[in-house]
Amino acid sequence: MTDRPIADYAVIGDTCTTALIARDGSLDWLCWPRHDGPAVFLALLDADRGGACRLALDGVIGTERRYRPGTNILETVFATETGRVRLTDFMPLVRREPVPEEGPDGRPEARVVRRLACEAGTVAGRWIVRPTFDYARVATTAEAGPDGTVLFRGGGDAMRATATVPLDVREGTAEAAFRLEAGEGADLVLAHGAEGDAGLGQTEAWLRATEAYWQEWSGRCTYRGPYRETVLRSALTLKLLTHAPSGGIVAAATMGLPEAVPGNRNYDYRYVWMRDASFTVTAFVNLGYDREAAEFLRFLRNADPSRGRHLQLMYALEGPMPDETILDHLRGWRGTAPVRLGNAASDQRQFDIYGEFLVALHHYLEAVEFDPPVKVNDHLPEALAHLTGHIIARRREPDHGIWELRGDMRQILHTKAMLWVGLDCAAQIARSDPEHRLAPPEKIAEWERAAAEIRAEYHAEGWNEAVGAYTMDYGSPDLDAAVLRAVLFRAFDARSPRVAATLARIEDALGAGDLLYRYRLDDGLEGEEATFTACAFWRVGCLALADRGAEATALFERLIARGNDLGLFAEEIDAETGEQRGNVPQGFTHMAIINHAVRLAQMDGHSPADAE
Template sequence: MYSQISDYGLIGDTHSTALIDRDGSVDWLCWPRHDSPALFLRLLDQEKGGACRIELDGRTGRSRRYLPGTNILESRFPTETGIGVLTDLMPVQPPETLPDEGPDGETESRIIRILVCREGSISGSFVVSPTFDYARVECTVSLQGDSAVFQGGSDQLRAAGSLRAAIEGRSARMPFRLQAGERAVVVLTHGEGERPPLDSVDDAIGRLEHTQRYWEQWSARCRYDGPYREAVLRSVLCLKLLTYSPTGAIIAAPTTSLPEAVPGDRNFDYRLTWLRDASFTVSSFARLGYTREAAEFLRFLRNADPTHGNDLGLMYGIAGDTPDEEELSHLEGWRGVDPVRIGNAASGQQQTDIYGELMAALHDFLNAVDFDPPQKTNDRLPETLANLVNQALSLRGKPDQGIWEMRDGQEVMLHSQAMIWVALSCAASMGRRIGTMDPAMLERWDQAADDVRADYLDRSWNEERQAYTMAYGSSTLDASVLRLVLFKAIDPHDPRMVLTLRTIERELADGDLIYRYRKDDGLRGEEATFSACSFWRVGVLAMMGRTREATELFERLLRRGNDLGLYAEEIDEATGEQRGNFPQAFTQVALISQALLLQDHPAQAVSGAQAA
């Protein structure tokens, strides 16, 4: 009875998000923040997890789309007697005055569901059944006028609107019967606070109009206007939803414990801020013209690391400490694949590549603002660069868990060592543009970068495998080497890199899809192909001059997302199903990056499938 991962669409308000399946059921919702305990979690347990469903009598079909340039989801449901159109949004609107820092929109911790009868007549019910604190807290429900109020410990949810609620056990049913042109509204509000009630159709339509205007104005700022604009815009709209505007944090994904292997135990919580993933997102924001969003993450880092780069963390909570990893054994997991985890034990790992990731993102941001950043970003920038370089150099030649967060030990990873080169190269470039840094120090950084590069190119080459491998002295292939070409840490025309790509395509590829590695990593189950790696291959082909091949591959990969243009972390090569947490910033960023790269490396002739 579980929906496929690709069946879900995402709505949100830059504080929290909700996942809605093709049938119009809100199956995942954490309130009031991305990392709050879920109160709708049917996604992870069909029996124990709550939802807000719509039951339409005589439904005969379904289709959906986002309203253009927005994160407002519209689902169309033909029935035996008519056609219903359901519009779902979390209201957000521009503030009267945009502050220099902080949220760029006013939010309400609400979900608004507007159902319109477009033809004939429709009937059915909305059914609201929350389960507070991951279904660990007893839920009670009572009526207050026509509204249903759910209480779980100190948490509260109100279901109001234009329909009369009736209690059924621990749920509330809100029946409707509509003729052509009539509307029904359901409003879910978290807590009470000082917000005025929102229970009329006119109020809901007003919020819809304000929210649509907010997203359309935001989308209009996107600088990319190439052939894949719709795919790029949908990806960056998704990334905006993964921000937490009060602090500027960026999460890796809005879900936890969607499995990367079926069966297996590769289930993790991604509702946290990984420095790596967030840095990818910052680069995408900066390159597409969303410099405010990029600056907001730098604000988050200033507050999270007041040492200006001397105490950089791998992972952060979005508004405080990173929670310890915990298993929720009372939940069965998506399709019964457990465990369900909250928190993430990888927070204690050493992952050296984060210095290169952050430095590259900072470089992209400064380029986007023509090296004229906000004063708070510019303040102590030379000191920050020096601190980050010193930290990166202290890890030269040392083992770590690497980009893939290995839980079976540490090695001296090629990707990690090459990202030290990226950190040094970007730091030297920024230092020269800043103009106030010691030239002799910048020359030392250049020399150190040359030394690091010579070392990893020599020590990671495996003559027998005819490839650059995962770690020094290793025989394991690792698709993260593709990413190093995109960072120019390895020359795309290096004969050894050409051989490495050939070996990866032979041993890690399954058609268009790429596994990140094939080795025993201490976890159960065989994971699916890694979507970001598949996109990185596009960029490598383009940089090698194989632009037509790269373009055609990119267009095929665009068809691998769901019908809304959203991607999870992985794709099961046998079934084509999405795997892992959804939607995944890492994958959406890889799509954006390759679209921009193809713009810089146009093919001589491309196929006709240019529309994303």
């Protein structure tokens, strides 16, 4: 079986986990019961060893697909030589009434529902269900029950499958053949676990409830600008990357998809990066989704009870981060091994995370007019003290930086700029309380003095006269697209001649048309990685801040056209082929789309809610 292009995949989910479905209807990725759980289907990473839930139709001659408006319910229409059939895929999610102050706003059913309806003529084919538990490291058994439900087991895990057409069992696989006339259907339900009714008779009720959940959620989006559909699709994708029970937000739905082909840049992104998650929160706030922002703060409050004293680069959704291991029995997407489980970057020193978190916290507090829930407000003085203390203590230390370089640590300019941003945000938060309950005036003044010193230092030390640009680290000739990100946080004046020169040098040295590489230095890894999509959107923001609005808008429109047919983006784009690369869907990319659509609206003098 040939590996499908990454852009072929759509995503569905229930705010606990996600499933990836290819254009031909094959469900090739699903981790249960949560995003970072062991994969049940993983043909995405090995089309031969990895299991899938396939739809095999006879005589397909055309395919169209879409999401139902304002939802994460996927519809794929197949034209065959004899008829037309519609496949509706979703994971049931029922809105809680009333929605609690904290915790999940919906009730997931731990199901995947696949509804096939013949709309014209006659269609024939088969459902083929073949799970491979624990990343295909254990054997799978399948047993048919008296009610027609098939129970799959492997390595202590289990899944049930039931259909409106009979399922036949053979060697760990269940198949159901069908022949449908117009008006007839063939539903299939997959359920996690070994107990209970799979729910075949509830599919219509679940569909109505799930559509109502997503449409209500979408209806609260405050952005009304010219890119509303693009923005809303990105918001819906970010919502899928949340883990409602904990409040965490994973960086992407997948692991192991390569950033370079060939190469060994294959990582597991199903964890909560402080940087990615914090700025996903910012994107939520920009669209009026304050509750999602508060939910991430809940996650952090529980994951880090020290209230900022021991802030980590990344977290598992529950429990400790797993060690990075190699799944060497898997071939990898297009043979690009190794497939890594876990992420060794969790042990790195990346000091910008203190600034990242303070930015997100400040943005959230502004959105709620500095009147947060009691559980947030009660911890603010301690959190501010710890986070600013980290910044001041580590301001002169080297680190690995935003790109998680696995070599020697450096005095990285982006890190230093984010330390300034963090102290500046902390001071603004503290000064919002005229009664000085968050920090005494002398402490705020100390933060502001340290911030001024850090800013003066990185402006002086980060500029490389020979290169004619701000570079990756002090004294280095290496250019770094992350400097553009620092401009977006106003750590630099976007209108200054030095920033203009830096943008020009980055475009020249790191540019590939509209796209940008993160850097072009030897990082010790194999293969040449693709361009980093978020960096191209940062360039949009820098152009907008430099009063080059027409260029910024034109670039933004060309970039959003590079998503797949559903508006989904992976982490990177191959500059030569235009193919998506890396894990998908990538939260960092979709956050950048949202925030820059909002930035362009503000550039035109509108709020996100009233931009036309």
